[in-house]
Amino acid sequence: MSRKTIWYMLSLLTIGAMLLSACAAPATPAPTTQAPAAEAPTEAPKVESPTEAPAAAAPTEAPMAEVALRWRTRPDNTEEANVYSEISKELDAQLEGITLAYEAGGSETSSYQDVLKTEIGAGTAPDVFWIPGTDVADFATRGLILNLADLAGKTEGFNVDDFYPGPMGHLTFNPETSQSGADSGALWGLPRDVSTFALYLNLDLIAEAGAPDPREQAANGEWTWEAFLETAQAVRALGTDIYGYGASAWWGPYGVWLNAAGGGFFNADRTACALNTPESLAGLEFERSLYVDHDVAVPYGEDPEAPFRAGKVAMFQNGRWATPGVRTVTFNWDVVELPKGPSGHMGNWLFWGAYVVNANTQHPEEAWKLVQALTTAETQAKVAALGANIPSRVSQAALDAFLTFTPPDNNQAFLNGLNDNPATEGPLWAGSWPDYDKIMGPAVNAVLTGETDVATFGATICDEANKVFGQ
Amino acid sequence: MRSSYRLLTWLQNAAVYLVLSLFAGLMLFPFIYMLTTSFKTPADTFRYPPRLLPRDQVFTRVPGYEGELPLYYGVVNGERRPMALVQNSIRVGVFAEPSRLEQTLTVPLDQVQATGATLTVNGEALEVFRVPVEGGTTVEMVKLSQTALGRFVDPQDPTITILQNTRTSTPVERLALHPENYAQVIALRGMDRALTNTTLVTLLVMFGQLATSVLGGYAFARLRFPGRDTLFTVYLGTIMIPFVVLITPLYQIMVAIGWVDHLASLIIPWIFTAYGTFLMRQFFITFPKEIEEAALIDGASRLEILRRIILPASTPAMATLATFTFLYAWNSFFWPLVIINTGNEANHVLTLALNVLRGRAVDSPNLLLAGAAIAILPPMVIFILGQRFFVESATSSGVKG
Amino acid sequence: MKNLSIDTQLRLLFLWQAALCLAALFGGLWVFFSAPWGALARYGVGLPLLLAGAAAGLSAWDIRQRRHRGRVLAIAVNYLGLLAAGVGALHVLGIFLGIDALAGTFGRGILWLLLALGALFIGGLGERLEYRPQLARRLQQGGRWMAALFGVIFLLRIGTLPALLWLLPRLLQPLPLGLLLAAALFGAALWLASRRPVANALHAGVLSDEAISGFLFLSPNLLGFLLFFAGPLIFSLYISFTDWDAFGTKNFVGLENYQKIIGLDLVALEAPDQAANTVIDVNRFSELARFNLLGRSYLLAATDKLFWISLRNTVQFVLMAVPLSVILALFLANLLNSNLPGMRVFRAMYFLPSVAAVVGIALIWQLLYNASIGYINYGITSAVNALNALFGTSLQDPAIRWLSSVDTALLSLVIMVVWQTVGFNTVLFLAGLTNIPTMLYEAATVDGAGKWAQFWNVTIPMLAPTTFFVVTTTTIQAMQLFDQVFILMNPPEGPNNATLTIVLYLYRSGFQNFRLGYGSAIAWILFALIFGVTLLQFQRQRSSQMEY
Incomplete structure (x- = not known):
């Protein structure tokens, strides 16, 4: 009995004491004299963030009158997260009257977006944040992000044409007039960077299969779908667990085959489904044959990155963002541009994401300054120096910096992709892109795993997909 | 008769042990895999066939060659011995004389000379090359196929060299642990702070929930008050509501109170759950009423009865609830993901740190699993230490419908 | 004073x-x-x-x-x-x-x-x-x-x-x-x-005193419960009747969300392969299934196809995972319920997976399930090779694409979840078993009942309350399957929506597509389903208690 009493007393005491002691640290940064060095950094961020300080502490900071801005982007790895917080610190010093707080968003696509949306709903989202290009329409039409056109008009030296025209076309789209361009009256943000697909090559496997070097074929203009298929088949013949080609299961990789055949997801003004045009179906049919008839590809839906890094895939289609991970492999590797399809183009994408300004921000002008600062050639060069991103500014200096960053030796392959009439990743102003994606994805999956044929796909897909327009 | 009975029992027991061990293996294998993989190098995790124990490839120096060279097993004169790889991906051709196609010769392409002529063999146009053969002469042969091989030398006797397919060669390896993975993952994701946060959150939720549940469960089980049964039904009903639907409203309440991004949001709401109250009520209801009534007549207050009579007898139920709460709080994932800012690493709990790690270290399963081990092992150790207590208390409570 | x-x-x-x-x-x-x-x-x-x-x-x-x-x-x-x-x-x-x-x-x-x-x-x-x-x-x-x-x-x-x-x-x-x-x-x-x-x-009066202390005792829990759970719950019920998108105004739309979710249309077809857009309004309905009944072909269409797919997946998951977990647990508990040495060790081992964080577990299984370099397929390949070598058979390596094939994605989830829950259920059953008086077995032995008969006539009926508890809780959990899918599958809905569960779908509607009202309506439909299933189990439990 007495032991029990003591036990209760002790637990009560513990809880009480912990609760009491809880409030100590915000005001006493160094409570103990012999505080070990290691704990200083853990407590530092607490003191920094003004919004979190207890009410009583706030007035002391008033004289400074600095505008505090929070910004967030999605880093793909730790190095990138570090570079972004480095950039944040530098810009903090550069921009007068603005205090910056960088928040690394979750790197999983789903958690980054879902958390952001919850925060926007509750009014706790950062002032400036990054969103993928496909989401711009969704955010803009709901009034969640600020139209920066007026601010940009007043800004001296700002020119829409400094950036790749593809992303800027979407970012200046005015849903009321359906116009885009410098004087459309709309500017939703500025692109952080761009990227495009290339094929990561396992040169050892290709050599072992006795196939010609795709880089040479590309240089000679022989790198076509047929050449690609021949190489893939030669490698596939090396063993049951060796594959010629691998790509992840999302809209980017399969879209490439549709584009290269002259088709695409939407009609020209992006107001209706174009998945059932003969060109689109021809592209899908070729890709289906890679997976089903010729069986040269890592089965659709299986992660191709693990087997590629294990040395079992010859050609791995992915964006520039995969480069840091591939650098650790032990075999000889390089990149090559995508093969040219029947349309004479490789049908590549121009991927992009943009910094946008929260519609609820208290400081739109400062936020706009920050967006500009985050997309200067200087800042972009820093991120590009990590080798995972291509600058979104059309600037030869930035591109040269990008080209020097090897391996891979053949960095030009990415730029070739950008220059060969790529399709720009883009929002769907006339409908809901997420819904469109969720209808298209499973249907394509069914084709590429051999469950349905292309004819059935073509007969039904647009009935379904067109539902997302004009909802 | 007797011995056969004994044999039968023995066989039966052996079968029981066999089946139990089989299942034990299945249950434990993922954890063993997690542990061993967390000590591997990244390259070792992406390999086929997979191997459980972490290994490093053995490197060696060979006189006349630069740097450390990887060792593979190679076959020389029918004998299997370690060979050092000195050059990889040497393009070689498989050649044969047109008259004797079955007798092939594998020669590097830089040692042959193309004649420019082609010869049609079995309906296939093949290029003709001048191929050096033993004795210093060259013979015109057709190229049947082309591949790439590695050149290996014997570290003991560098004059012995062979050409062999590197991909299919077996590397020479030794066991090697890489505990630095853990240091790396702790530094990378602040796992130590996350561990402290999780421990604190779990402890507070556990004690808090125990306190409110005991009081609430007692009220539901023993005290008559208007609306009791209706309330209890409502409580029961909410157990069936998927939590996801509460996220948005609860988030907005947290915004109103100002707890967003603070550990308090992970603790305070979870102190008041329907499940704990339900569990304690189910236990208290089985408790004999007579003792309580006698104490009431003696003038004891309800609180005294609860403290002096009921609580000492309900350690099992409380331990069960504590276990449930512990696991729930330790493992909860979704609410922290939404409520704690991804940038605010000081307030990350383990599951959250692990989720961020999942995105950032997707190319190094060894680090991912080291992180998983940090999240999974502490509750396991606690459970193993107190397993008698936990399991037996679960045994004597909770399952009475 | x-x-x-x-x-x-x-x-x-x-x-x-x-x-x-x-x-x-x-x-x-x-x-x-x-x-x-x-x-x-x-x-x-x-x-x-x-x-x-x-x-x-x-x-x-x-x-x-x-x-x-x-x-x-x-x-x-x-x-x-x-x-x-x-x-x-x-x-x-x-x-x-x-x-x-x-x-x-x-x-x-x-x-x-x-x-x-x-x-x-x-x-x-x-x-x-x-x-x-x-x-x-x-x-x-x-x-x-x-x-x-x-x-x-x-x-x-x-x-x-x-x-x-x-x-x-x-x-x-x-x-x-x-x-x-x-x-x-x-x-x-x-x-x-x-x-x-x-x-x-x-x-x-004495009674009112008791009522007052009742409320006082309950109050700490009740107040927090009202604030943090009941409040949000009522709020979500309210917004399920609106078209709220989490930011804008909430327009009351009555039962529209519910109608859209469960709306079905059944039409008879003239020919089995008749195109869907000739018989249904493809702007509102999507084809769900075709079937043949009494020589006529029918087409079933739904206003929200994905809801029915998610419902089908959830039901399939429950029907596979719950019996598997419960029967396996019952089997293991019976094996463990003996006086042989070492049983405690086994019991502890079985319990371990239920202690571990789902996030961590899903990471492990993701690697194990990898079709090209994962351990599970390696095990299958080795077994096939061993069999072929031993018996000279020519079995094909199935090369299962666990997570990316429509046929196995849900099964992969079932295996992982059963693995995780079976130990816990085993311990619960073991508790039930040890509470059965040995007298009953002795009496049954005297009556000449064999082990098997004892199991059916003594163990199963006496375990009924435990079984009820285990089945009910496992079913409720299985119907709310979410965390596991969300982390194990990439994308979470799996290949061709094969692992789209109801909770995942409501999460997607609410959070990713800005349709919070719609998502809440799905949640309440799910609640009704779970409530119905639990009620059904309660009733079966009651009627079976009458029998024994």
């Missing part, structure tokens, strides 16, 4: 209640009409204040009339006031937010906390040494002292002293001080109202 006459006491109480009434009403009105707060705070604070004012007024009137209801209301109002003021004071002092800072210093004290717990444990061992009372007492005392010592060190390590020093001056600031003062006044009134003389003067 004790010495005051009962009339004075009642008058005091009356005055206090009347003052409270006025203060709360004015406060409430102010909050409603001129406080610069958001809607949530306005309703959340203003409404309770108005209610409390009304209750206080009523209670003042009743006390004057010497009605007992007045005392009950006074106790309620003052108790809630005490809580609100107390918690408010803690909040204003920054205690709750300070937990973050505590987490920073807590790590330094964990070792000492563990030592304190260890000392308590050692002291507890003393109780077992009954045969040596001297040593036992010493052990107990020693343990207690050590625990207290370690506890104090722990408190010092985590920084209690500086915290207290920091806290004391803040207590004297006007807002916390006022709140604490208010709390003290509420406490005094509460004390006055709950005392026996007042109770007697207002003719309190």
Whole structure:
């Protein structure tokens, strides 16, 4: 009995004491004299963030009158997260009257977006944040992000044409007039960077299969779908667990085959489904044959990155963002541009994401300054120096910096992709892109795993997909 | 008769042990895999066939060659011995004389000379090359196929060299642990702070929930008050509501109170759950009423009865609830993901740190699993230490419908 | 105060209640009409204040009339006031937010906390040494002292002293001080109202005393529950009738969401392969399935195809995972329920997966399931090769694409979830088994029943309550499957929506597509389903109890 009493007393005491002691640290940064060095950094961020300080502490900071801005982007790895917080610190010093707080968003696509949306709903989202290009329409039409056109008009030296025209076309789209361009009256943000697909090559496997070097074929203009298929088949013949080609299961990789055949997801003004045009179906049919008839590809839906890094895939289609991970492999590797399809183009994408300004921000002008600062050639060069991103500014200096960053030796392959009439990743102003994606994805999956044929796909897909327009 | 009975029992027991061990293996294998993989190098995790124990490839120096060279097993004169790889991906051709196609010769392409002529063999146009053969002469042969091989030398006797397919060669390896993975993952994701946060959150939720549940469960089980049964039904009903639907409203309440991004949001709401109250009520209801009534007549207050009579007898139920709460709080994932800012690493709990790690270290399963081990092992150790207590208390409570 | 006459006491109480009434009403009105707060705070604070004012007024009137209801209301109002003021004071002092800072210093004290717990444990061992009372007492005392010592060190390590020093001056600031003062006044009134003389003067019955203590006991849990769970729940029910997108205005749309979710259309086809767009309005409906009944072909279409797919997946998952987990657990529990040595070790091993975090587990299984380099396929390949080598068969390596094939994606989830839950269910069954009196088995043996007959006629019926508990909880969990899918599958809905569960779908609707109203409606439909299934199980349980 007495032991029990003591036990209760002790637990009560513990809880009480912990609760009491809880409030100590915000005001006493160094409570103990012999505080070990290691704990200083853990407590530092607490003191920094003004919004979190207890009410009583706030007035002391008033004289400074600095505008505090929070910004967030999605880093793909730790190095990138570090570079972004480095950039944040530098810009903090550069921009007068603005205090910056960088928040690394979750790197999983789903958690980054879902958390952001919850925060926007509750009014706790950062002032400036990054969103993928496909989401711009969704955010803009709901009034969640600020139209920066007026601010940009007043800004001296700002020119829409400094950036790749593809992303800027979407970012200046005015849903009321359906116009885009410098004087459309709309500017939703500025692109952080761009990227495009290339094929990561396992040169050892290709050599072992006795196939010609795709880089040479590309240089000679022989790198076509047929050449690609021949190489893939030669490698596939090396063993049951060796594959010629691998790509992840999302809209980017399969879209490439549709584009290269002259088709695409939407009609020209992006107001209706174009998945059932003969060109689109021809592209899908070729890709289906890679997976089903010729069986040269890592089965659709299986992660191709693990087997590629294990040395079992010859050609791995992915964006520039995969480069840091591939650098650790032990075999000889390089990149090559995508093969040219029947349309004479490789049908590549121009991927992009943009910094946008929260519609609820208290400081739109400062936020706009920050967006500009985050997309200067200087800042972009820093991120590009990590080798995972291509600058979104059309600037030869930035591109040269990008080209020097090897391996891979053949960095030009990415730029070739950008220059060969790529399709720009883009929002769907006339409908809901997420819904469109969720209808298209499973249907394509069914084709590429051999469950349905292309004819059935073509007969039904647009009935379904067109539902997302004009909802 | 007797011995056969004994044999039968023995066989039966052996079968029981066999089946139990089989299942034990299945249950434990993922954890063993997690542990061993967390000590591997990244390259070792992406390999086929997979191997459980972490290994490093053995490197060696060979006189006349630069740097450390990887060792593979190679076959020389029918004998299997370690060979050092000195050059990889040497393009070689498989050649044969047109008259004797079955007798092939594998020669590097830089040692042959193309004649420019082609010869049609079995309906296939093949290029003709001048191929050096033993004795210093060259013979015109057709190229049947082309591949790439590695050149290996014997570290003991560098004059012995062979050409062999590197991909299919077996590397020479030794066991090697890489505990630095853990240091790396702790530094990378602040796992130590996350561990402290999780421990604190779990402890507070556990004690808090125990306190409110005991009081609430007692009220539901023993005290008559208007609306009791209706309330209890409502409580029961909410157990069936998927939590996801509460996220948005609860988030907005947290915004109103100002707890967003603070550990308090992970603790305070979870102190008041329907499940704990339900569990304690189910236990208290089985408790004999007579003792309580006698104490009431003696003038004891309800609180005294609860403290002096009921609580000492309900350690099992409380331990069960504590276990449930512990696991729930330790493992909860979704609410922290939404409520704690991804940038605010000081307030990350383990599951959250692990989720961020999942995105950032997707190319190094060894680090991912080291992180998983940090999240999974502490509750396991606690459970193993107190397993008698936990399991037996679960045994004597909770399952009475 | 004790010495005051009962009339004075009642008058005091009356005055206090009347003052409270006025203060709360004015406060409430102010909050409603001129406080610069958001809607949530306005309703959340203003409404309770108005209610409390009304209750206080009523209670003042009743006390004057010497009605007992007045005392009950006074106790309620003052108790809630005490809580609100107390918690408010803690909040204003920054205690709750300070937990973050505590987490920073807590790590330094964990070792000492563990030592304190260890000392308590050692002291507890003393109780077992009954045969040596001297040593036992010493052990107990020693343990207690050590625990207290370690506890104090722990408190010092985590920084209690500086915290207290920091806290004391803040207590004297006007807002916390006022709140604490208010709390003290509420406490005094509460004390006055709950005392026996007042109770007697207002003719309190035994029953009402019990009711009051019932509510008091329940209150800590109930209040938090109302605030954090019931409130959001009612809110979600409300928005399920709106088209709210989490930002804009909420337009009431009645049952439209529900109609859209469950809307079905069945049409007869002239030919089995007739194109869908000739028979249904493809702008509203999507083809769900075609089937043949009594020689005629039919086409089933739905307004929300994905909901029905998610429902199908969830039902399939429940039908596979629940029986598998329960039967396997029952089987293992029966094996474990013997006196052979080592059973505890096995029991512990089986339990381990249920202790581990889902996030971690899913990471492990993702690697195990990898089709090209994962261990599971490696095991299958090795087994096939071994069989072929041993028996000269020519079995094909199935090369299963666990997570990316439509056929196996859900199965992969089932395997992982069963693996994770079976140990826990085993322990529950084991508990049930040990509670079955051995008498029953002995009687059955006397009747000549074999092991198998004993299992069916004694074990199964006697285990019915446990089975009910296990099946019900496992089913509820399985129907709410979410975390596991969300982490294991990439994308979470799996290949061709094969692992789209209802909760995942509602998450997607609500969070990713900005359709919170719609998502909430799905949640309530799921609730109805779970409720129905549980009710069904309750009824079967009841009827089966009748039989035995």
